[in-house]
Amino acid sequence: MKFSWLLMVFSAITDTLMTLYNIHYYGIEIEGNPLIKYAMECTNPLAGILLFKIIGIVAITYVVFLTGEYYDVGYGRRIKSEFFYYFTSIVWFYGTFSHIVLIFIN
Numbered sequence: 001m002k003f004s005w006l007l008m009v010f011s012a013i014t015d016t017l018m019t020l021y022n023i024h025y026y027g028i029e030i031e032g033n034p035l036i037k038y039a040m041e042c043t044n045p046l047a048g049i050l051l052f053k054i055i056g057i058v059a060i061t062y063v064v065f066l067t068g069e070y071y072d073v074g075y076g077r078r079i080k081s082e083f084f085y086y087f088t089s090i091v092w093f094y095g096t097f098s099h100i101v102l103i104f105i106n
Contacts, residue, residue, distance in 0.1 A: 004082040004085035004086055004089075005061065005082075005085055007085065007086070007089045008057065008060065008085045008086075008088050008089045008092070009057060010089075011088070011089040011090075011092035011093045011096065012053045012056070012057060012092050014092070014093070014096045015053075015092040015093070015095040015096045015099075016049050016050065016053055018095070018096050018099035018100065019031065019045075019049055019095065019099060020045055020046060020049065021099065021103070022099050022102055022103070023040075023045045026102075028040050028041060028045065030102075033052075035052065036048055036049060036052050039051055039052065056088065060084050060085065060088050063081075063084055064081045064082065064084050064085065067081045068081065069081060071083070071084075
């Protein structure tokens, strides 16, 4: 369980760094999430991104803590709760890799 949580945090860090790198070159318009974009416009890019990453990490950790070892998905089927960590990692790594592709295209 600790590995999956660390993987989620690492993916959040890499996505944040790559987003900040591309914002430096292309501007805030490069961010695809309108809520994060609005937070960056109201504060600054780093604060806007970190606000949502920290909320995301805390929320996912809280959900896993509440569900215990397994999560009931219905119809008598259960999944391991750490699936939430892995799913979040996949989403954030997708953001990282899309930023890397953007760097190499331009």
